[in-house]
Amino acid sequence: MRWMSRTAVNALLAVSALYTLLPLTWLLFASTKSLSDLYATPGFAFGEFNLFANVEAVAREGGGVFFRWYLNSLLYAGVGAAVSSLITVACGYAFDKYQWLGKEKLFGAVLLGVLVPTTATAVPLYLLASKIGVVNTFWSVFVPTLVHPFGVYLARVLSAGYVPREVLEAARSDGAGEIRTFASVAMPMLLPAYVTIFLFQFTAIWNNFFLPLVMLNDQNLYPLSLGLFAWEKQGHAFPEFHSLVITGSLLSVVPLLVVFLLLQRFWKAGMTAGSVK
């Protein structure tokens, strides 16, 4: 009886894992195939091994624009998340450790900001950006992603948990200024919070599609997701773009999966901090 239910439990889990993993496996198979094999061979079988030719085609298309997109995504998500997390952690830390007039009212504004979804501000951002003439620039996509109200909330909570007041007092009585105290005493203690918020922001910006879609015309400013989306549109007229999209998708997903497997711990910490009390 126990043996049977053990088998049933593991079988059900295995079937679910097939559901989540097979599409990625298919992507792996498909990116090794030539365009004609893509149509002619079964999805989960190898055709002629064409992966390197496909990667080369991706690299050559549009004068290497794919790597440009890759670099853009890294800049938008990597630099964006690094800067945004610093701003966010500093702000949450101040909310936790300092007192000033109207502080809780201001925090209420932050919480209101949490309520407004980023997709609802995309079109308004575009309208404003086109009014002041900054659409279709790097900054039009980069700057809006720096604001992360939920991160401020999270940083405040984590700062209360990670940074004891006594340590700050000790640093102050040693003569360290406020900024020095933050940078060299509090920040090292807040590093796990920083990494958690960074990962949050990195995935959010990397996944962002709506904002770059409304802001950008210039292919050279596209992030990966928008670039691959544009290629897919071309696939209707030129089927060879199907191959480019498939191989390009694989190239864009693999680094993410590697990073995820390396940083799983922080990922989970952030998720559960946000959702389970």
Place this chain on the structure above:
Amino acid sequence: MTTSPMTQARAPGAAREGDEAWRRRGAILLFVGPFFALFLAVIVAPLAYAVYLSLFAEKSSGLGFGGAETVFVGLGNYLDTLKDEAFTDGFLVILGYCVLYIPLMIGGALALALLLDSGLARFGKVFQAALFMPHIVPGVIAGLIWLYLYLPGISPIVDLLGDADFLGGRGALGAVVNIALWEWLGYNMIIYFAALQAIPAEVVEAARTDGAGGARIAWSVKIPMIRGAVVTTVLFTIIGSLQLFTEPTVLDNSSDGIVSTWTPNMYAYNEAFGNNDIGQAGAASIILALLAAVLSYAVTRWGNRR
């Protein structure tokens, strides 16, 4: 003049304290200033500008050859938007999407979390990672992968099932639901699993000594104890569904079941870029932002009450 040593000692101290308070004020400004400057620039200002724009409309003057002029219409754009069937149909799509998606998502994630928590699962960590993996894939890429898995000629699934039509009129909703399910199943499972792990072992033990089996414990003990996490995820899923944009937009080019105003967000995008109706685009965005904010507020209130 007789001054006590007390006041003499206080005077320089007070000056130093004042100095310090001022220095602190500078530090506070440095810490919170950048966030609030950006907050004003990219959340408050665009929404305020959209509200402003939504109060005006372009009316063609005379016979329509003299160019358009901008006139104040008050809440006219909001009424037009709310009366526009393309907009309200978008909410019906969202409703249908939620009816199909939420039971599958919550039921599936809950079942998986309970299986992992049953103590019978082997390789629990491996399964967790495998089930969570799709969540790492960006929405556009997930949409593209599944687009090919729906596309006749390329898709092994369509090959297998004969002439399944995932992208046609009626199949489209299911096709989008499936993509969302694939992306979010593992995410919600991890949240439930974390909540299940927080249940004190004695509670489960007590049920077991009372003679309850695994399924009975799951249904009558574990699920009631993580009800809070379940309700929270349901509400967050509804808020997320309201904003549905990426996945249907990716399928839009290849599916005749998805029109360019399929969801409210697609409607706002289409008003701005397809119809060049700035006032209406602003109105639609504001309606959507308000709705999402009210829903989120309800969630937070509910969460705090708990």
